[in-house]
Structures are given as C-alpha cells and as structure tokens.
Amino acid sequence: EDQVTQSPEALRLQEGESSSLNCSYTVSGLRGLFWYRQDPGKGPEFLFTLYSAGEEKEKERLKATLTKKESFLHITAPKPEDSATYLCAVQSTGSSNTGKLIFGQGTTLQVKP
Amino acid sequence: KAGVTQTPRYLIKTRGQQVTLSCSPISGHRSVSWYQQTPGQGLQFLFEYFSETQRNKGNFPGRFSGRQFSNSRSEMNVSTLELGDSALYLCASAGDGPLGANVLTFGAGSRLTVL
Numbered sequence: 001e002d003q004v005t006q007s008p009e010a011l012r013l014q015e016g017e018s019s020s021l022n023c024s025y026t027v028s029g030l031r032g033l034f035w036y037r038q039d040p041g042k043g044p045e046f047l048f049t050l051y052s053a054g055e056e057k058e059k060e061r062l063k064a065t066l067t068k069k070e071s072f073l074h075i076t077a078p079k080p081e082d083s084a085t086y087l088c089a090v091q092s093t094g095s096s097n098t099g100k101l102i103f104g105q106g107t108t109l110q111v112k113p
Numbered sequence: 114k115a116g117v118t119q120t121p122r123y124l125i126k127t128r129g130q131q132v133t134l135s136c137s138p139i140s141g142h143r144s145v146s147w148y149q150q151t152p153g154q155g156l157q158f159l160f161e162y163f164s165e166t167q168r169n170k171g172n173f174p175g176r177f178s179g180r181q182f183s184n185s186r187s188e189m190n191v192s193t194l195e196l197g198d199s200a201l202y203l204c205a206s207a208g209d210g211p212l213g214a215n216v217l218t219f220g221a222g223s224r225l226t227v228l
Binding site for chain 2: 034100
C-alpha cells in the first residue's frame with residue numbers, strides 16, 4: 001500500500017535558523033513527488049515536483065531533494081512568513097489518473113522573529 | 114489567470130441532511146479532483162473527474178458522489194450527513210503536463226460543519 005510519512009509533526013525555529021523537513025514514502029512506482037505549502041484557512045499551494053532520485057529544485061529559501069525512499073525540504077535562513085504547514089504527496093505509477101495523490105500528515109512550521 | 118473557485122466557502126448542516134459543493138477549475142483544465150481534509154486523517158482523495166467521466170474513486174462510502182459538466186465545472190454531493198463528515202473539502206484541477214505527473218492546483222476549500 002502506498003504510504004507517506006512526514007517528520008517532525010511540528011517544528012519551531014528562530015528566524016535565520018536553517019533546518020530540514022523529512023518525507024518518507026513507500027510506493028509501488030513513483031510517478032512524482034510533490035511539496036505543497038498550506039496556510040490556515042487556505043488550500044495547499046504548489047511548491048515543487050520531483051520525478052527521480054537525485055533531483056533537486058530550489059525556490060527562494062526552499063530546496064527540495066529526492067532519494068529512492070525519501071525527500072527533504074531544506075529551509076535556509078527562514079523568515080516568519082515561512083510559517084505554514086508543509087505537505088508532501090506522491091503519485092504512483094499504478095494510479096490510472098493524474099488527480100490521485102497520497103498525502104502525508106504534514107509538518108507545521110513556526111518561525112519566530 | 115483565475116484560480117480554482119469553490120463555493121460555498123462555509124456551510125453548516127445538521128445530521129441527515131445532504132449538501133452539494135461546487136468547483137470551477139482553471140480555464141482549460143479538464144481534470145478535477147476532490148479531497149477531504151480533517152485534523153485526524155489529513156488529506157484524503159475522494160474522486161477525480163476527467164471530461165465528465167469519473168476516472169478514479171477513493172475509499173469513501175457511496176454517500177459521497179460527484180459529477181462533472183461539459184464546461185469542466187464539478188459538483189460533489191454528500192447525502193445523509195454524519196458528524197464525521199465535518200471537514201474541509203478541497204477541489205483541485207490539473208492540466209496536461211510533462212512526464213505524466215500533473216500539478217494539482219487547489220481551491221480555498223469549502224468548510225462543512227455538521228451539527
């Protein structure tokens with residue numbers, strides 16, 4: 001069964017204190033791994049898609065990496081506006097469509113000034 | 114361009130009632146998926162529609178149903194509401210993309226409270 005586990009559940013950082021969020025996945029065949037950001041009361045906002053092990057993508061203070069078993073979201077010198085819940089999701093090659101993602105429970109990040 | 118629009122944003126129902134939620138996808142997107150988000154279970158896939166046909170369905174009871182119209186707008190319906198149906202219902206649309214893994218763009222959601 002396809003499964004996604006994120007850790008930690010919650011993370012508190014001081015502004016400027018870099019850290020990483022982990023996403024471990026079990027999937028029959030990986031079509032894509034997605035990172036989303038969700039603010040309270042809003043829908044998830046797309047950040048990155050990773051397709052194969054070794055791939056890396058960056059956007060401002062965020063960098064996502066992918067191995068065969070897990071993905072990391074590295075946050076460099078975070079700011080208070082980076083506070084949000086970060087969601088990891090996978091799409092399996094066994095899925096016959098593009099709309100079915102398996103989500104992890106998310107990591108809630110709080111960055112204090 | 115306009116994003117995914119969901120209506121209503123908030124609604125309160127009582128047990129036993131039914132509810133219909135609406136979703137307008139991004140123009141040109143033919144795929145619309147629905148998800149249920151709760152604190153305990155997180156985001157769970159309900160179903161996906163593509164060109165008016167249901168392509169896949171998650172593990173939810175038959176009380177949850179949906180449809181898609183020729184203009185790609187979609188509705189989902191929940192009948193005989195239960196307290197456990199209280200959740201944020203999210204709609205997402207996807208266009209054609211490379212490598213078969215299309216990016217889902219989510220709406221803001223419809224917050225359903227069942228009393």
